[in-house]
């Protein structure tokens with residue numbers, strides 16, 4: 463794609479043109495625009511947003527929560543972007559959130575942009591793509607950007623790497639939360655949300671989360687717990703106000719500033735690693751790898767083959 467075309471698309475995306483925002487995202491996803499080129503246009507102007515990871519067990523109500531928070535955040539005059547990483551969907555690109563993801567409070571609002579992503583991209587690629595998408599949303603002027611991921615093991619870690627804050631959503635009666643908390647995920651949480659608080663045992667859950675927090679070394683007072691119900695609406699305004707407050711104080715929040723610096727250097731490291739690998743695997747080297755068959759296994763140690771491949775240009 464020509465850089466003239468990219469400039470045109472980027473200029474329009476910056477003015478919040480819906481189609482151009484989508485075009486930039488799909489362009490990166492489908493290798494029509496290079497990440498590097500896009501980054502040159504957008505990077506300097508993608509630092510004003512607050513990026514929040516929303517993660518937790520399947521069905522905890524993450525999408526419902528965002529759906530309810532959006533109008534409240536909009537009332538405070540802020541715009542919203544959502545990236546939902548949908549592990550069950552094999553489809554990447556273009557698709558807007560369907561019924562499954564329950565975000566419909568934003569259909570006619572040009573200051574809300576919602577994008578779902580499949581997770582079929584190569585390992586690590588989903589996080590990288592989500593990070594690029596969130597930069598594009600920031601560039602288009604979105605103030606708050608939510609990134610939803612289902613908390614199944616590894617994904618909490620990756621979402622916390624690309625966001626300013628990570629909210630862990632738990633529900634009473636699921637039983638998963640204690641396991642998750644024990645597994646060290648506590649270290650990643652900046653905010654706890656106990657959703658479905660219309661159900662019984664939600665106070666018990668708040669209590670057990672509090673117990674777990676106080677039995678670890680992490681500074682307890684810094685992790686707030688919000689009790690919400692998307693069914694009755696309880697607690698949603700408090701949570702939404704807290705998000706607006708985080709946004710307003712983002713520039714003075716040292717934790718967030720530090721986290722952004724860590725993110726920046728991690729990103730540089732990833733780019734270097736990818737670049738080196740890409741340059742390494744020339745056609746000739748790949749063909750040596752392809753020649754390996756059953757007989758090679760007994761003949762040569764893998765180290766020997768590595769030397770041979772390295773010796774090739």
Ligand SMILES: Nc1nc2c(ncn2[C@@H]2O[C@H](COP(=O)(O)OP(=O)(O)OP(=O)(O)O)[C@@H](O)[C@H]2O)c(=O)[nH]1
Nearest residue numbers: 519520521522523524525526612657658691692693
């Ligand atoms: N009772 C009750 N049900 C809720 C609440 N929040 C969400 N739900 C219901 O919980 C189910 C799952 O909600 P989702 O918002 O799709 O949950 P999710 O965490 O985004 O789910 P995945 O993306 O599939 O992991 C839906 O049937 C919602 O209607 C709540 O506060 N109370």
Ligand SMILES: [Mg+2]
Nearest residue numbers: 524525563610
């Ligand atoms: Mg969801």
